[in-house]
Amino acid sequence: MKHLLTPRAILLASALAIAPAAWAETPADTLVVAAAIDDIISLDPAQSFEFSGNDVNQNTYDRLVDFDPLDMEAGFKPSLAESWEVSEDGLSITFKMREGVTFHSGNPVRAEDAAWSLHRAVKLDKTPAFILTQFGFTADNVEEKITFDDTTLTLHMDKPYAPTFVLNCLTANIASVVDKETVMANAEGEDLGNTWLNTNEAGSGPFVLAGWRPNEAVQFTAYEDYYQGAPAMKRVVVRNVAESSAQRLLLEQGDIDAARNLSPTDVESIGAVEGVKIQDEPRGRILYMGLNQKDPVLSNPQVIEAMKHLVDYDGIANSFLKGTFVPHQSILPKGYLGALEDLPWTYDVAKAKALIDEAGMSGKTITTKVRDLREYVDVAQALQASMAEAGLTLEIQQMTGAQVLDAYRARDVPIFLGEWGPDYSDPNTNAATFAYNPDNSDEAQATGLLAWRNAYAVPEAMNEATVAATLEQDGDKRAQMYLDIQKQYQAEAPIVPLFQRVENTGLRENVQNWNSGGSVTSVMYRQVTKGE
């Protein structure tokens, strides 16, 4: 009886326990990043519109103009275009192409490739296509509107748009320059290579895509012939790790160099760990509160005013959002041309209560839907508490992101709490969605506009100002126009910006020049180095 299988079981258990130890330290020429990358659907720059897909494009493609990762403040700079000239009437811009640049395939980067890439994006008409088509390009006219010869490319626009507006849009993912020969060799039917580019890459950027396994990992190798010099990191691996605590463990153990989705709690506790640092970077996303104007309570101007005073901006930012958001009360994120940094609203329940009483709305109940993401639910509950003090009842239904989005696009969310990320690095990206809504009818189905989703009939003057700002040639005047729009917006709009996202990246101490893309673009790896 004593010899029953127990000794063997013990032996097995101890064999399990002495499995080999984890590998400390990543190789010196390899950058290993843990991030939630399960949002990637497509790697085609004409289609990709998710954060992680854009991150991949950013590093594998070049654009006519790009940001310098070591000097983001400078804004767009020459890249595949060496220089450019705006015509006198402001209707066209001619780019002079840089010579001697090659794609990863070895093909030279020609003006033809750059023009074809833009034609292709317009013709495919995937979601991000509006970034280009807003300049008057359509599938039918784009070949006449975007022309090229051996060394130059010319954009012919339908209006004299502000050059900063056009150039900012050309830093967007969708303006990535793809290798025409390679893509067309892999095209299926009329798809202009879309199916192939969904999982492959044909760029000239600092990194070559070495592999993508969905929900698992993306791997890059350095492009040794990169025109700005080969990157220091010969290999970059981005591993999908969804859990913040797992990312933290990996970072502490030295198995990764960067952790991109640490929760506030993990950020706080990891700050004390030796060999690890936290880098804070303001990002472009804005957490806002949308008050649906179809709701009889929320469309009352006094209630709108009251709601702005029912958010405990500092309290929320300092408690559960700790470090991941900072109070921000205007529609343009800090870091954008003309961003307004005033914080006019204070947390003032007494004032809000007075306004609500005055409006005769005391005792009303609002039922809303909130995405079941901890941050949003926490904010909603804080709001619920302060609304209760001011005489309003907020009932919260938690739902998945997809469910809330469905309802929101159907104008069916009374108080929306969520984030909006800019689509490109120009102020128009947010102005055109928050402060522009030419037709507020249900039939308009302007589901892409935040103003429409909240049934906010934007005043005619503000609609016009938003359009006018895209045409202002003078950069300083243009910035002033956006400041004016934001001030007016703060005064009257029922959509209330609350916070701006801050990305806290956990890094090993030896990682230098990390850049998540600031408030305007995607992560960049080419300047990253690893010291001792």
Place this chain on the structure above:
Amino acid sequence: MGGTLLSLVLTMLGLLLITFIIGRVMPIDPVLKVVGDRASQAQYDAAYQAMGLDRPLYVQFARYLGDVLTGDFGRSISTGQLVVDDIKRVFPATFELATLGTLIGVLIGVPLGVIAAARRGGIIDQVARVVALVGYSMPIFWLGLMGLLVFYGILGWVGGPGRQGIIYDGMVPTVTGLILVDSLIAGDWGAFQDAFSHIILPASLLGYFSLAYISRMTRSFMLEQLSAEYITTARVKGLSERAVIWRHAFRNIRIPLITVIALSFGSLLEGSVLTEIIFSWPGLGQYITKALLSGDMNAVLGGTVVVGTCFVALNLFSDILYRVLDPRSK
């Protein structure tokens, strides 16, 4: 046998139909996943049509079945790739984990159950009961995180989240998709050790849960046998206790035990979702969950077919073993 096969086909068909209907009535719009938050109505409509959602439900289902019969499971909208390719990639990860987990559960659970029954009320029986109780009541999420923290974070005995260390990632050519096997085929001992150090913790965790179930079932099967008359007879005949337990009682519980193990294996294949998420394990559980949350029905249905087939195959397998092992059926 023919009757069994027919009922299997009907089972699968029913499973697909129910999953399909649940998918279609779920309040999630798959089109939005494809075109994203910012799409215009025209882009939305184009995608809606391209996905065939404008057709009546029965047409959609008939088309889907037709495609499946030709081996075409469609394209996943959450990965942009063919569902078949996705499953080829994620299934081996889950299979490897579940197999090792079951192995651990069987190797420890069966002897533990036998001893517990043989020494009813003794220390080992008490231990087995606590083990089973904890296995049932402890949230796997918490246990997994604690395991990672202790064995990876503090002690450094095992590898961290993921199937491989980064330096081995993609280094071993894929043959079976089972990294332990593939690294042996490639003769890469380092890669094998690395993969083993990564799988051992999640597999032990799953093994623990299957152990808790298997040992409890073994114990109750054994108790039933040990109280039977033939055991008393054997004892009276003067057989050693060891012979009584292993040669007589244990022999008679092999068959129901196989069903228990097969069931436990099946549930590890399907139910290791949380483990996969905690350990960043790129397997089927994670894949289906994510697909479900995005309304990605092609992926969900494809995953359902795989899990369903596994259950059916396991049932068939234990049926056949039944026939082989049970002398009465000969």
